Amino acid sequence: MSRAVQPRARSARGRGSGMDRKPKAAVVVTALFFVLLYLPIVAVVVFSFNRKKSLAVFDGWSLQWYDAFFHDSVLTHSLGTSIEVAAVAMVGSVVLGTALAFGLVRARTRLGGAANFIMLIPLVTPEIVTGVASLMLFKGVGLQPGLATLMIAETTFSISYVTVILRSRVAELNPEVEEAAMDLGATRAQAVRLVTLPLLWPAILSSAILIFTIVFDDFVLAFFTTGVSPQPLSVRIYSAIRFGVQPSINAVGTLMLLGSIVLIAISLLLPRLLGRGGSGLDLFKS
Amino acid sequence: VTTARRSERLWTWLLLPGTLWMSAFFVSALGLVIALTFGRTDELGNPRFGHTLENVRGIVEWTYLRVIIRSFVYSLSAVVICLLISYPVAYVVARHGGRYKNALIALLVVPFFANYLVRMYGWQTLLSDDGVVMHRLRDLGVSSQFHILDTSGAVIGGLVYGYIVFMILPIYAALERMDGALIEAGRDLYGTPLRTFLTVTLPATRSGAYAGTALVFLPAMGDFISAALLGGPDNLMIGNLIQDKFFAGQNWPLGAALTMALMVLLLVCMFAYVRQTARDSRAAR
Numbered sequence: 234m235s236r237a238v239q240p241r242a243r244s245a246r247g248r249g250s251g252m253d254r255k256p257k258a259a260v261v262v263t264a265l266f267f268v269l270l271y272l273p274i275v276a277v278v279v280f281s282f283n284r285k286k287s288l289a290v291f292d293g294w295s296l297q298w299y300d301a302f303f304h305d306s307v308l309t310h311s312l313g314t315s316i317e318v319a320a321v322a323m324v325g326s327v328v329l330g331t332a333l334a335f336g337l338v339r340a341r342t343r344l345g346g347a348a349n350f351i352m353l354i355p356l357v358t359p360e361i362v363t364g365v366a367s368l369m370l371f372k373g374v375g376l377q378p379g380l381a382t383l384m385i386a387e388t389t390f391s392i393s394y395v396t397v398i399l400r401s402r403v404a405e406l407n408p409e410v411e412e413a414a415m416d417l418g419a420t421r422a423q424a425v426r427l428v429t430l431p432l433l434w435p436a437i438l439s440s441a442i443l444i445f446t447i448v449f450d451d452f453v454l455a456f457f458t459t460g461v462s463p464q465p466l467s468v469r470i471y472s473a474i475r476f477g478v479q480p481s482i483n484a485v486g487t488l489m490l491l492g493s494i495v496l497i498a499i500s501l502l503l504p505r506l507l508g509r510g511g512s513g514l515d516l517f518k519s
Numbered sequence: 520v521t522t523a524r525r526s527e528r529l530w531t532w533l534l535l536p537g538t539l540w541m542s543a544f545f546v547s548a549l550g551l552v553i554a555l556t557f558g559r560t561d562e563l564g565n566p567r568f569g570h571t572l573e574n575v576r577g578i579v580e581w582t583y584l585r586v587i588i589r590s591f592v593y594s595l596s597a598v599v600i601c602l603l604i605s606y607p608v609a610y611v612v613a614r615h616g617g618r619y620k621n622a623l624i625a626l627l628v629v630p631f632f633a634n635y636l637v638r639m640y641g642w643q644t645l646l647s648d649d650g651v652v653m654h655r656l657r658d659l660g661v662s663s664q665f666h667i668l669d670t671s672g673a674v675i676g677g678l679v680y681g682y683i684v685f686m687i688l689p690i691y692a693a694l695e696r697m698d699g700a701l702i703e704a705g706r707d708l709y710g711t712p713l714r715t716f717l718t719v720t721l722p723a724t725r726s727g728a729y730a731g732t733a734l735v736f737l738p739a740m741g742d743f744i745s746a747a748l749l750g751g752p753d754n755l756m757i758g759n760l761i762q763d764k765f766f767a768g769q770n771w772p773l774g775a776a777l778t779m780a781l782m783v784l785l786l787v788c789m790f791a792y793v794r795q796t797a798r799d800s801r802a803a804r
Contacts, residue, residue, distance in 0.1 A: 256610070256611070259611050262607040262611075273641025273680075277640065288647070329536055329540055330537060332533040332537055333536075333537030335530060336534030336535075336537070344531060347538070348534045354545065354549070357737065358782075361743060361762070362552070362781060362782055365775070366549050367548055369551045369566075369775070373551055392537055392541060396537070446632055452634075453743075470634075486637035489634050494629055498625075501625065501628075
């Protein structure tokens with residue numbers, strides 16, 4: 234009898250503290266995790282304002298490293314290259330990836346299976362393999378490494394992301410809306426352009442910004458496909474780091490962090506701001 | 520019927536540009552890597568296609584094999600550490616995050632869109648012998664023989680730092696899907712939090728842990744930045760070898776063979792992973 238009562242007594246006790254009783258060790262681990270997550274970022278930002286060249290002693294605030302960056306024509310030129318490449322890859326991959334997403338959801342041909350398979354390979358390929366493969370392809374067909382090879386490689390690499398993000402959104406669309414437009418006299422292409430695409434704009438914009446950020450920050454693929462000049466910023470940063478301490482890299486790094494964070498925040502908030510289809514965080518949940 | 524057929528044709532046409540583009544610039548490129556694995560370099564150092572097994576034999580030599588094994592061990596260690604950190608973090612955010620839940624997830628995701636190189640550079644400057652952390656440790660009386668940078672621990676730590684978000688998010692999603700009443704019931708039945716976790720929470724969120732394992736292991740195996748910036752010359756990973764063969768070393772066929780070795784190793788792991796998850800979901804049914 235008393236054995237039967239015991240668990241119930243425990244459960245009553247458990248419910249009292251129940252959900253609200255925080256596992257202390259886990260909270261400590263979580264707090265520590267967030268501190269370590271931001272520690273190197275904070276270090277880069279703080280030392281970018283350091284008056285001294287030292288990375289151990291902070292010697293008062295100064296903007297000299299930012300000044301150094303903006304007067305370094307090699308670095309500013311690289312910044313331009315990175316923006317150019319990211320913009321082209323963004324437009325290219327969003328156009329190709331969106332079309333592919335529609336095809337994958339709606340085409341009922343055998344080609345769909347093959348297209349899906351091909352689309353998924355880059356997602357399970359380590360970036361260094363993509364880099365090596367692209368390098369060999371460009372050399373094989375005689376394309377000199379440079380701006381064009383960078384743009385082609387980054388576009389190829391980004392298509393799968395766009396398709397995966399948009400595919401679920403396309404699948405969620407109600408086909409009856411399009412059919413209604415067609416009953417009213419629109420062709421299928423007009424119905425897609427006038428009815429379906431406007432519904433998808435938040436997701437499309439959101440993935441476009443995501444791709445811009447990813448490509449702008451990308452190092453591995455850029456490293457394998459870039460020429461000597463122009464070089465994207467991340468590749469310049471890598472060679473600068475390998476030469477040793479370079480405080481102006483802290484300044485560039487801070488500016489890049491700021492840019493990425495602003496863009497990602499916009500990309501996450503966009504669907505909510507436009508009032509459709511939940512928060513952009515859904516992208517990461519599935 | 521004709522409208523239906525016409526739109527069917529439209530959807531098929533939409534498949535083509537993307538698929539052709541990917542075939543031209545990705546699938547064919549992977550084909551070249553496979554082909555050059557059996558190639559050689561001519562007297563001028565240019566890569567030539569061929570049908571020799573020289574490069575395949577080359578990578579099973581101990582110099583290269585040990586680097587491949589080391590990459591495997593480092594990546595696996597990174598996965599285990601990620602699992603150990605991710606569960607408490609995901610649990611606290613999912614079950615005790617309250618109204619800050621979304622803000623915490625955003626706080627978690629944002630750094631991973633910041634430049635990987637810059638974040639690793641941040642660690643490099645912090646941990647280097649004349650960096651802030653070592654200065655503080657020396658002041659506390661830690662021997663000057665002790666280093667953090669250029670150790671295997673630093674490389675594994677770098678991998679954990681670089682990819683842990685891919686472990687936390689799927690585990691967090693699994694915890695969110697899980698019925699909280701299960702944990703309450705577990706507490707009633709098993710008592711201690713640890714037993715509740717092992718017998719209730721862990722099995723219920725296994726799918727998330729599996730997904731996270733694959734998502735961390737895959738990029739970790741191909742990473743060369745962590746080893747290059749934090750590891751020094753004695754902790755190179757397979758990615759560093761590949762990079763070297765294509766640039767400083769200029770032995771493309773051997774580089775291609777190493778790339779293939781990486782791909783094959785990952786495919787084997789992926790295959791085992793898919794079988795395991797399939798068996799698991801069948802058992803769950």
